[in-house]
Amino acid sequence: xxxxxxxxxxxxxxxxxxxxxxxxxxxxxxxxxxxxxxxxxxxxxxxxxxxxxxxxxxxxxxxxxxxxxxxxxxxxxxxxxxxxxxxxxxxxxxxxxxxxxxxxxxxxxxxxxxxxxxxxxxxxxxxxxxxxxxxxxxxxxxxxxxxxxxxx
Numbered sequence: 001x002x003x004x005x006x007x008x009x010x011x012x013x014x015x016x017x018x019x020x021x022x023x024x025x026x027x028x029x030x031x032x033x034x035x036x037x038x039x040x041x042x043x044x045x046x047x048x049x050x051x052x053x054x055x056x057x058x059x060x061x062x063x064x065x066x067x068x069x070x071x072x073x074x075x076x077x078x079x080x081x082x083x084x085x086x087x088x089x090x091x092x093x094x095x096x097x098x099x100x101x102x103x104x105x106x107x108x109x110x111x112x113x114x115x116x117x118x119x120x121x122x123x124x125x126x127x128x129x130x131x132x133x134x135x136x137x138x139x140x141x142x143x144x145x146x147x148x149x150x151x152x
Contacts, residue, residue, distance in 0.1 A: 020080035021087060023070055028091025030066050034059065035092065039099055039106065067119070071126055078131040085123035089116060 038059040041048065048055065070088060074081035093116035100107035110118075 020070075020074065020077075020084040023073055024084040024087025025091065027066055027069050027084070027088035028095075031063060031088060031092040032095035034062050034066060036095065036099065038063075039103060043103060070123075071130075075130055076134060078127045078134065081130055082123060082127040085127070086120060089119035089123065092119065 038055070041055065042052070067085075067088070070081055070084035074084055093112055096106075096115050097112040100112065
């Protein structure tokens with residue numbers, strides 16, 4: 001007989017069984033950590049000011065790579081892609097709002113709503129493209145397996 005032992009408080013993490021939610025939370029936390037490190041280094045490390053362009057490029061590339069994780073993971077499942085991406089971007093946007101309260105000049109260019117909408121629109125466009133490609137792929141697969149289909 002197999003006995004499963006769970007740690008105390010395991011039921012609180014029951015929601016993380018879904019891969020889309022779990023991926024969204026992990027990506028959102030990673031985006032938050034990278035962005036927070038970027039802002040803290042940019043504001044509290046004046047000796048690195050001469051590497052500002054390189055620092056900004058490196059942080060942007062890391063953020064783009066992390067934001068692309070849901071896309072790579074759920075490329076064939078548009079619904080999971082949208083859920084995962086929006087959860088990740090919501091967590092990132094909320095952390096951006098918290099950082100705007102700490103670093104006063106951060107919100108001058110883009111508000112929290114603008115940051116959320118930028119990410120949400122990108123994820124929605126990519127989800128739509130993935131859905132269209134998946135639909136075409138399935139239609140072509142169904143056409144190839146049709147009994148009356150003759151190869152040209």
